[in-house]
Amino acid sequence: MSKNKIRPGVYLYPMPVSLIGTNVNGKPNFMALAWVNVVEFKPPIFAIASYETHHTNVGIKENRTFSINIPSEGMVEVTDYVGLVSGKDLDKSEVFEVFYGDLKTAPMITSAPVNMECKLLKRIAMKELTNTEKGHELFIGEVISAYADDSYIKNKIPDISKVKPFVYSIDNNYWKVGEHLGKAFSMGKNYKKG
Amino acid sequence: MSKNKIRPGVYLYPMPVSLIGTNVNGKPNFMALAWVNVVEFKPPIFAIASYETHHTNVGIKENRTFSINIPSEGMVEVTDYVGLVSGKDLDKSEVFEVFYGDLKTAPMITSAPVNMECKLLKRIAMKELTNTEKGHELFIGEVISAYADDSYIKNKIPDISKVKPFVYSIDNNYWKVGEHLGKAFSMGKNYKKG
16 A cells, blocks of 8 residues: 555545525525535534535525435436526426425425425635635534425434435445445444454 | 424435544544535535544644545444544554654544545634534634545546445444446436426
8 A cells, every 4th residue: 555645635435415405586496415514413503515606505695594405316317407507597496396394495305305404503605714716605504393204214213225315426426325334333342453 | 295394403314434533642543423524625625523522623623633534345343443432531543554744743544545634724613603511613624635545546536436435324324335326417417307
């Protein structure tokens, strides 16, 4: 093994895939997003990063709400579609059947197995940290309510084997979740340095 | 399909798995972390969230540097091990063969296929947003240098099929990355609403 420098980059393998829902000028809009992360557990909080010119950013700043929807394998084509086309150029309000929850302004996707509606807590403009002219905005939002169909639930949470989410790799490919590897916070107990 | 409310939570399916490297009191320390996210591309920037009492947080605040290492399938047991045991209770400096790069204080794991060393740009204490007594800290760090062995590289970036990363689900399981589903920013062009 010999380590070589490669160009500095965002080599996270793999990334989750989400669909971010917002209302823009009163109409639902959705965007595919892999730059999504959990940042707190109690209360549940996410951070999502989206380029400042995106229609989604307009909606989040307009309503201070957004939704995170987890698509399943069968939704990969439509997920890619809403990632390709901007709400500025095309009205995406009819792409999905939509429902609203407690926050009233965060549209959620009925066909997505898991939906979370979030209230914006904080916005960080990355360009202020990097002294660049444009950049991504980091939106930190608290999950106010979460939704799933009973058919996806096991032990009170959505079951990954039923949800069938998929992942993204930075060479621009989508992949299924594969075989079970082991139990977390458990299998490490057996570790002995070789 | 009928949507039901479930308990608000961090239902991200699935999450990536990383190993965060820090120096604490001059000794390398590593922690498994799924709460890791890309937040900017140019320059490359990550956000990672770690509970404030973690040894890792001490190291990041001490040196203003940390590393993100992507483990492969074969490292799942040792990844879980360093996620189970705190550096406060056990010296983890001998668990991995370590190397240092340009930042000098961000230890990286030789056996991990991909390594990125990051310079801290900003820290956010989540408890200040939530009015709770304790909480996670969000560390925003720029990738200064990245490393990989030639054997993992294809078209100048690490190849997911060679890296063989794995993912985590919140029911505490690890999973392999599975079958190829399609080409991103491409397959959506064929989408027609049914």
